[in-house]
Amino acid sequence: MTRRAIETDVCIVGSGISAAMVAERLARTTAAKILVVEAGDDTVPLAQRAAARERFLRYNENPWGRDHLEGYDVEGPLQSRSMQVGGLAMHWGAVTPRFSPEDFKQRSLYGVGTDWPITYEELDPFYQEAEELMGVAGEQGPEDLDPRGKPFPLPMIPLTYNLELLKKWASSAGIAMWSQPSAKNSIPYRGRPQCCRNDTCSPICPIGAKYSPDFTWSALRRANRITLTTRTLVRKLVLSPDGKTVSHAVAVSSDRPDQPVELRAKVFVVAAGYAWSSHLLLLSAQENAPNGVANSSGLVGKYLAGHRNVQTIVELPLRLYPGMNEQHSLVTKQFMRLKAGSEYVRHDLRIWESSNGRAPRLVDDKGALMLGDAILDDWRNRTKTGTARVRAYYDVIPDRASELTLDPARKNAYGDPLPKLSFRDAPESVSIRARTEDSIRTLFADMARAGNGRLLRTPTVDNFQDHPSGGCRMGSDASSSVVDSWGRAHDHENLFVVGAPTCVSGSCANATLTFCALALRSAREMEKGLPQAATTRSGGLE
Amino acid sequence: MPMTRRGFLASLAATVPLAVIVRRAHAAAVEHVQGDPATLDALALTLLPSKLGRAAIMREAAAFRDWATKYKENAELVHGYGTSRLRSTGPTPLTRWTSQLDQLDADAQRLRQRRFRDLSATDRDQVVRDALKNERLDRMPPVVDANHVAVALLAHFYESPGAADLCYEAQIGRQTCRPLAAQASKPRPVLKVLEK
Numbered sequence: 011m012t013r014r015a016i017e018t019d020v021c022i023v024g025s026g027i028s029a030a031m032v033a034e035r036l037a038r039t040t041a042a043k044i045l046v047v048e049a050g051d052d053t054v055p056l057a058q059r060a061a062a063r064e065r066f067l068r069y070n071e072n073p074w075g076r077d078h079l080e081g082y083d084v085e086g087p088l089q090s091r092s093m094q095v096g097g098l099a100m101h102w103g104a105v106t107p108r109f110s111p112e113d114f115k116q117r118s119l120y121g122v123g124t125d126w127p128i129t130y131e132e133l134d135p136f137y138q139e140a141e142e143l144m145g146v147a148g149e150q151g152p153e154d155l156d157p158r159g160k161p162f163p164l165p166m167i168p169l170t171y172n173l174e175l176l177k178k179w180a181s182s183a184g185i186a187m188w189s190q191p192s193a194k195n196s197i198p199y200r201g202r203p204q205c206c207r208n209d210t211c212s213p214i215c216p217i218g219a220k221y222s223p224d225f226t227w228s229a230l231r232r233a234n235r236i237t238l239t240t241r242t243l244v245r246k247l248v249l250s251p252d253g254k255t256v257s258h259a260v261a262v263s264s265d266r267p268d269q270p271v272e273l274r275a276k277v278f279v280v281a282a283g284y285a286w287s288s289h290l291l292l293l294s295a296q297e298n299a300p301n302g303v304a305n306s307s308g309l310v311g312k313y314l315a316g317h318r319n320v321q322t323i324v325e326l327p328l329r330l331y332p333g334m335n336e337q338h339s340l341v342t343k344q345f346m347r348l349k350a351g352s353e354y355v356r357h358d359l360r361i362w363e364s365s366n367g368r369a370p371r372l373v374d375d376k377g378a379l380m381l382g383d384a385i386l387d388d389w390r391n392r393t394k395t396g397t398a399r400v401r402a403y404y405d406v407i408p409d410r411a412s413e414l415t416l417d418p419a420r421k422n423a424y425g426d427p428l429p430k431l432s433f434r435d436a437p438e439s440v441s442i443r444a445r446t447e448d449s450i451r452t453l454f455a456d457m458a459r460a461g462n463g464r465l466l467r468t469p470t471v472d473n474f475q476d477h478p479s480g481g482c483r484m485g486s487d488a489s490s491s492v493v494d495s496w497g498r499a500h501d502h503e504n505l506f507v508v509g510a511p512t513c514v515s516g517s518c519a520n521a522t523l524t525f526c527a528l529a530l531r532s533a534r535e536m537e538k539g540l541p542q543a544a545t546t547r548s549g550g551l552e
Numbered sequence: 553m554p555m556t557r558r559g560f561l562a563s564l565a566a567t568v569p570l571a572v573i574v575r576r577a578h579a580a581a582v583e584h585v586q587g588d589p590a591t592l593d594a595l596a597l598t599l600l601p602s603k604l605g606r607a608a609i610m611r612e613a614a615a616f617r618d619w620a621t622k623y624k625e626n627a628e629l630v631h632g633y634g635t636s637r638l639r640s641t642g643p644t645p646l647t648r649w650t651s652q653l654d655q656l657d658a659d660a661q662r663l664r665q666r667r668f669r670d671l672s673a674t675d676r677d678q679v680v681r682d683a684l685k686n687e688r689l690d691r692m693p694p695v696v697d698a699n700h701v702a703v704a705l706l707a708h709f710y711e712s713p714g715a716a717d718l719c720y721e722a723q724i725g726r727q728t729c730r731p732l733a734a735q736a737s738k739p740r741p742v743l744k745v746l747e748k
Contacts, residue, residue, distance in 0.1 A: 065627075067727065068619055069641060069696065072628040078638065088636040101631075170735040196732065206729040213630055217729070331739050333716050333726030370710040370719070372689040372703065379681060379689060385706070386601040389719045474634040 014271045018045040018237070019540060021259060021275035023244045023290065024282035026097025027522060028509025028529035030223035032279055034143060035533040037235035042540040044236040046227075047261060047273065049243040050077060050093035053100055053224050060216040063208070073214040074100060079243075081422050086431030088285060089478050095240060096223040097283065099522065101213035103337060104193040104220045106146050106523040107358070108137050110346045111157065113517040116407075120354050122438050123407045126514045127486045127495040133527050134159045136534075140526035141191075144221040145199040148191030155343040164196045167205065170334040172363040176398050177340055179326060180361060183460035187340035190360065191523075193221040200225075211337045241265055245426060246294045247278060247505070253298040255504045262424060277504050277536055280482075281529065284314065284510040288414045288481035289429040291507075304482070304499035304507070309492050311414035313483045314433055315516035316475025320357075320450040321401040323366045326463040330396030332365035345402070345453075346518060354442050355449045357404035358518045364399040367466045368392060397466060400457065402450045403518040406475060407439035414481055433475045447471055477521040479513035497532035504539075508532045581646040582621045591653045592617060592705070594669040598676040599706050603718065616708045619695065620646045641696070649701035656683060717742055 019042035022029050033044055054062055054074055062073035077094040090098050111130035116123040134157075141148075142163045149166035150156065166189040169177065173189075180187045194205045194215075205219040218225065230236045241264040250257045259273040280287045288311040294303040302310050340361045348354065370389040373379055380388055417430035435443065451469045458465050485491025488500035497512050499505040509525035512532075517524070585592060596613035597606070604612070623646060629639040653668075659679045660668040668679060680702050687700050695711065698704035709715055713726040722739035 066630065069623065069627065070629050070694075071624070071641065072630050076628055078631075082636060083638075084636045087634045089634060091631045091636045091638060168733060168736045171738045174736070205732050207732060207735060208729055209727045331720050331722055331724050333713065333724040334735050334739065336726075365716075370692050370715070372692055372706065379684060381599055381677060381680060383601050383603065385710070386603065386719065389710075390721075393719055 012269060014269055016045060016271060016273050018273070018275045019043040020045065020277045020279060020536070021273050022046045022279040022281050023259070024048065024097065024280070024286065025095045025223065025227065025238060026281065026283055026509075027099035027102075027223045028283075028525050029097075029279070029281035030099075030226040031140060031143065031526045031529040032281060032508055032533045032536070033230060033236055034226050035139075035530055036536060036540065037230055037233070039533075039537050039543055040540040041543050042277075044230075045273065045275065046236055046238045047242050047244055047259075048095050048238065048240045049079060050095065050240065051075075052240050053077070053095045056218050056224075059214055059218075063210055063214045063216040066210065066214060079422070082428060084420065084428045084430065085417055086429075087433065087474055087478075088429075088431060089283075095227060095238065100222050100224065102222075102522060103212035103520075104144075104215075105339075105520045106141070106144070106148075106191045106193050107341060107343075107519040108156075108158070108191075108527075109517040109519060109521070109524050110155070110343055112347055112356075113515065116405075116515065120348060122354055122442075123405075123436075124483075124485075124514050127484055127491075128531075130157070133524075133531065136527035136530040137523065138163075139530050140523055141193075143226070143530075144193040144526070145195055145202070146191050146193050146523070147196035149189040151188045151341075151343060152186060155347060162191065164199060167192055167194060167196050167335075167338055169340070170338065170363065172330045172332070172334050172396070173338065173340055173361070175328050175330065175396075176326075176361050176363065179328070179398070179461040179463075180340065180342075180457070183457040185342055185344060185359065185457070187342045187359070187361065190339045190341040192338070193523075195219045207335050209333075209336055239263075242271065243424075244273070244290060245424060246296075247280075247290065247303045248294070249296060249298055249303065249502065251298070254502060256303070256502055267424075275504075277506065277539065279532075279536070280505070280507045280511075281509055284478045284481050285414060285429055285431065287507055287511040289416075291482070292414075292416050292429075293426055299501075304492055304501045304505060306501050307489055307492060309410075309483065309490070311429075311481050312410050312412070313408045313480045313514075314412040314414060314431065314475075314478060315406070315408040315480035315513055316433060316478040317403045317406050317516045317518050318475060319401050319403045319472050320447055320454075320469050321399065321472065322454050322469040323364060323466040324398050324400055324454065324458045324461070324463050325367065325466045326396055326398060326458075326461045328396045328461075329394065330363055330398075332363050332368070332396070334363065336363060336365075338362075343519075353445060355404075355446045356518055357402040357446065357450060359400070359402050359453075362399040362401075364397045366399060367397045400454055402453070403476065404446045404450065405439070405518050406443075406516065407436040408480055408515065409434040409436040409439070412436075412480070433478075475516070477516060479510040479516050479521055479525070482507040482511035483514050484512045485514070495531075496535035497528065498535060506532050506536060577647045578623075578625070578644040581644070581650040584650045585617055585646065585653070586621060589613070589617065590669040591657055591667070592701075594671075594676060595653070595656065595680070595702060596705060598673065598680055599702060600709055601718070612709050612712075613705070615712075616705050619708055620644075620649065620704075623696070645696060645698070645704065648699075649704060652683070652701040656680070659683065 025048040147164035148162035292302040412434040416427040420428040482492040508529040
């Protein structure tokens, strides 16, 4: 069997948002030759997204076409089946809060979990860089709770009329809230238009006001700064004889499955998200790495992190107009910092406008069928007061056995075992779960009371651990972590794992911006071994 | 004697594979609902709020027809969150719905020896109520999940941005492109928004 070989300086596995951050920075600051390898197809072009959105609105059809690989039904809670250029951030909600300073030192401050090997302050400039690359619109929260080195690059998404009323309600309950930071253009930015409230950010923005990685890829391709190879699955990282470096990767193209591709690079960057990064490292077991690449600690695939949420609907004596901008919300970090001497309970809090509990109906309270004007009259009567959706994400401390393993029972078309996922709370997290959920339920009830409202339904807990991360956690000690604080594998000097997999914990806020900041910080370290650019480039994004 | 739609479907069933039958049945249903819109129009006049006015109700009926005829079977649905399971759209509901439109006509014939479209408003209302007697009506379902064409037509209208504007008597314009800055203000009142 003939092997096709490709030589490059940097080989990035995956084309999701963390990969885009790394490629953009390296293209800007170095003269390195960059190859990006994506297992899925190219994504739907911007010009076709309005039509795709229409089909989604009408029929709930996937607006991203067939953005998956066949035969990848895995056991366990995979976040999404999507695999395409841009990754899951093609259909993300673009909600971009930062983690809080406390997230990075939970053990030191509160005696739970594990401290990260970096501080919030060290990550701050990379948060800023990510926010500027994507175009994050935000409102400065109280500076002690929401510290930042520089202002948001874009003015905040204005609060809707509904959210202004709901903000006053929260304030009456003693909670200061502000506009959720979002990677959506509040003003035209980097060639993309201002948001016009199409309100289908997730799964699809029809005009490109929401940042998605394809914009970075398009710019880098136009500027001839990268080669992006699609439909090419990296199956294995092969180590040098001494095991200190990755010598090459073995990939297969869906279009020429009989001809493996050998990818040779000075630096390898695994940027395939929380699931597929660990999966590739485990699949790469070989003679001098019998448990998988970068796995001398035995921790590849371990400590998968995330957070659960408690949610309810509150009925309020307010005249609200749902539909003004349903995906935008209020947020507070008030509950992410513990008061001195209090028990460990940490969560965020957000409020959205809602039409929940206010949908038109076919039968009245007595069960009689309504037709014609009766349905509209009934609907009007029931919408004189409004409802709000209230949700709190709370900390889950990951257990070692919260893990991704290779599933001997399921294999892909090339005979490689698929991943199997299982999330588990650490024992200390199990003990605080009930207390946390009770505390949030009490908070919701207090909030409803403060607004002369009521809970429309009992608060529910979503057991899915949202915004998953981990699997290749960072740390200073090679025996208790997979990569260092830069994302460099302890075991192999030219191998980086970036973004989601490197997280130590999942915080209680959306994590994508943190993945991006971590990836940019990793890229900064990679620069040291690469040919520097004669002048700093824009990366083609302008 | 020209072959009826039911006769056509029966003859198909005897000679061709199931997938082909389904495709042809959808095509026949499309032709039926587009070629003879009067029953559906009359149903819309029975079900939708009179405040819309006749012209707007006819537009809503046409929009529903458009929805139904452009439905695609076996299209990939939005991916679930937290699962690798993929889902696709099911068989077209239009064949069932066109049969139900035929049935409304048959019921009208039994009641008044007239077609459904020729009944009085009161009689149309009665025929529809009888038709829905055994339907599950505990909620307004997504259009595609509506078993009966009457419920589907209602669901299609009530999930539209226009219906929300009519309910709230305000220019909300849900899921339409609107100036971002305007969201800070209370939506402007709207009068007879759909009566264009």
